[in-house]
Amino acid sequence: MCGICCSVSFSVEHFSKDLKEDLLCNLKRRGPNSSKQLLKTDVNYQCLFSGHVLHLRGVLTAQPMEDERGNVFLWNGEVFSGVMVKAGENDTQIMFNYLSSCKNESDILSVFSEVQGPWSFIYYQASSHYLWFGRDFFGRRSLLWHFSDLGKSFSLSSVGAQISGVANQWQEVPASGIFRIDLKSASTSRLVVLKFYPWKYISGENVITEECVNTLTQIAADLPPFVSVVANEAKLYLKDPVVPLNMMLPPIPSEIDCSTISNTPPTRETFQVFLTNGHMKEVVQQFIDVLSSAVKKRVLCLPRDEPLTPNEVLRTHERKANVAILFSGGIDSMVIATLADRHIPLDEPIDLLNVAFMTKEKIIPASFNKQRGRQKNCKTPAEESSENTAVAADRSDKQFNAPDRITGRAGLKELQVTNPFRIWNFVEINVSLEELQKFRRARICQLVHPLDTVLDDSIGCAVWFASRGTGCLVTPDEVKSYQSSAKVVLTGIGADEQLAGYSRHRVRFQTHGLEGLIKEIKMELGRISSRNLGRDDRVIGDHGKEARFPFLDENVVSFLNSLPVWEKTNLTLPRGIGEKLILRLAAVELGLTASTLLPKRAMQFGxxxxxxxNNNEKASDKCGRLQDISLENFSVEKEIKT
Known part of the structure; x- marks a missing residue:
């Protein structure tokens, strides 16, 4: 994970040798282990590169990197496969080595076509005055662009910074391909031309072409008049890393009679009906294998302490967690936690981050005021009895008894049964209205931008507080404050989009049948970069942590895309069974119990x-709380810096 930025100026009077303070601050929060700037000047333009590194693999490698020919590279990504990165090597260095050896644009496209994993990058080719940049196929890493008036300058950055009085100054770089700008040409014409290289799927010798004209039109719609986007003349492209969605409809009704399932209360045994089908059982096992491999890559690609010797086993409680999971106790997070448990060393704790927001306070007797204050601060004095501690935890429940807290605790018990030898740190993250409003003004509104709906506000705030990992560990013996040290945060995003987990999927199925459902799933996956992933990357990265998305691993998506829709979901069945059916069957095979039957509950409600x-808002409404309040932000930011 890194914070990367490139600021380009075509005008001496508009050029600054330093980034604005608030932008630099936002970038540094993403990359706390190394910060560096590099200035490249030409008679026609100036480029200021800024790199801020969160160190996770190989030797700590400062960015931006520059080679002997003056090429410059900024990389915010993880190479999980496709390009060879040996143990102990740094993937930034490996990627730069490949790019430095490229002889033409086709070679550059080949490099990025091979990478599996999340990435965004900025690459300056000195000899040709080209600036390349882009995001991976799903847009799992944020990259924004900002074009100033009259084409005198522009910027690319992992995260933006609000400017008072200027609306929509930053926009997300579309994840529909990668881009190239000829800086020398742009400096003389004062017109910025974005040369576009789209993703295309290759099947055998055939290239399946998406409608490029529509894509170009969509990209151009949000650009200022002096910026244009055009297809590259050679019609070069990147290879899609996943197979297309299977659009097949069933020729005959399902072999499984669902009538008995629909008319009985769902139980875990309900799923055994499906698992008696040999083909379905095999498909479920294949899904477990490919998802387990995706989780393995994401929990092992990071530095960790040496394993404990047999004589040191008693010191397990002193170990710090390297991996955290955004944890609601729902089916997505439970399966991820179970698979992470397979691959993370047993002497290493796993942090389960569970966030809840305060409900309206009830009248509390004066005798409890002192104790309640202690619980709110998550501090238990040494002299306090365990009985009083239990009372404190019970008092907290009345204010933070959110649905996700209840299912989270139930999920914790399931995991403890599955592996009682693992230390599962269930981190209760309690957020008051005052704290929510304070940090939204100071931090979160900048990170969610350029998204601006009520839904973006709710999800952005919930994910920011959860991934921060500041909360309490509540055990039968004590309540103590806790700060997660994990640099890697696993999240279940991508499961609902691919497996028809949202209520709108059920509505679509009821109105347009399987054909409509398939189109809805295709649309969901196609827009996930602009709807979710850039925002979540900015929000989680703000804590110097890296978001990792196992359900969006290229192999996982390809496997699920290859299946006919009825092997993934069955929306003729009740909630808690039919949606994400294949994931629930996988959970049963993994030994999970009550969590397999939990219906989907959106994070903002859970x-x-x-x-x-404001209970009367619609999710799609523009959120007034996310409007530009940067002058206030500046003073609040100074107040709360740590």
Whole structure:
């Protein structure tokens, strides 16, 4: 994970040798282990490169990197496969080595076509005055662009910074391909031309072409008049890393009679009906294998302490967690936690981050005031009895008894049964209205931008507080404050989009049948970069942590895309069974119990953030709380810096 930025100026009077303070601050928060700037000047333009590194693999490698020919590279990504990165090597250095050896644009496209994993990058080719940049196929890493008036300058950055009085100054770089700018040409014409290289799927010798004209039109719609986007003349492209979605419809009704399932209360045994089908059982096992491999890559690609010797086993409690999971106790996070447990060393704890927002306070007897204050601060004095501690935890429940807290605790018990030898740190993250409003003004509104809906506000705030990892560990013996040290945060995003987990999938199925459902799933996956992933990367990265998305691993998506829709979901069945059916069957095979039957509950409702402020809002409404309040931000930011 890194914070990367390139600021280009075609005008001496508009050029600054330093980034604006608030932008630099936002970038540094993403990359706390190394910060560096590099200035490249030409008679026609100036480029200021800024790199801020969160060190996770190989030797700490400062960015930006420059080779002997003056090429410059900024990389915010993880190479999980496709390009060879040996143990102990740094993937930034490996990627730069490949790019430095490229002889033409086709070679550059080949490099990025091979990489599997999340990435965004900026690459300056000195000899040709080209600036290349882009995001991976799913847009799992944020990259924004900002073009100033009259084409005198522009910037690319992992995260933006709000400017008072300027609306929509930053926009997300589309994840529909990669881009190239001829800086020398742009400096003389004062017109910025974005040369576009789209993703295309290759099947055998055939290239399946998406409608490029529509894509170009969509990209151009949000650009200022002096910026244009055009297809590259050679019609070069990147290879799609995943197979297309299987659009097949069933020729005959399902072999499984679902009538008995629909008419009985769902139980875990309900799923055994499906698992008696040999083909379905095999498909479920294949899904477990490919998802387990995806989780393995994401929990092992990071530095960790040496394993404990047999004589040191008693010191397991002193170990710090390297991996955290955004954890609601729902089916997505439970399966991820179970698979992470397979691959993370047993002497290493796993942090389960569970966020809840305060409900309206009830009248509390004066005798509890002192104790309640202690619980709010998550501090238990040494002299306090365990009985009083239990009372404190119970008092907290009344304020933070959100649905995700209840299912999270139930999920914790399941995991403890599955592996009682693992230390599972269930981190209760309690957020008051005052704290929510304070940090939204100071931090979160900048990170969610350029997205601006009520839904973006709710999800952005919930994910920011959860991934921060500041909360309490509540055990039968004590309540103590806790700060997660994990640099890697696993999240279940991508499961609902691919497996028809949202209520709108059920509505679509009821109105347009399987054909409509398939189109909805295709649309969901196609827009996930602009709807979710850039925002979540900015929000989680703000804590110097890296978001990793196992359900969006290229092999996982290809496997699920290859299946006919009825092997993934069955929306003729009740909630808690039919949606994400293949994932629920996988959970049963993994030994999970009650969590396999939990219906989908959106994070904004599960955490109760949607109940905090305005209950009458619609998710798609523009959110006034996310409007430009940067002058206020600046003073609040100084107040709360740590």
């Amino acid at each position: 955490s109760r953030i949607a109940k905090m402020e």
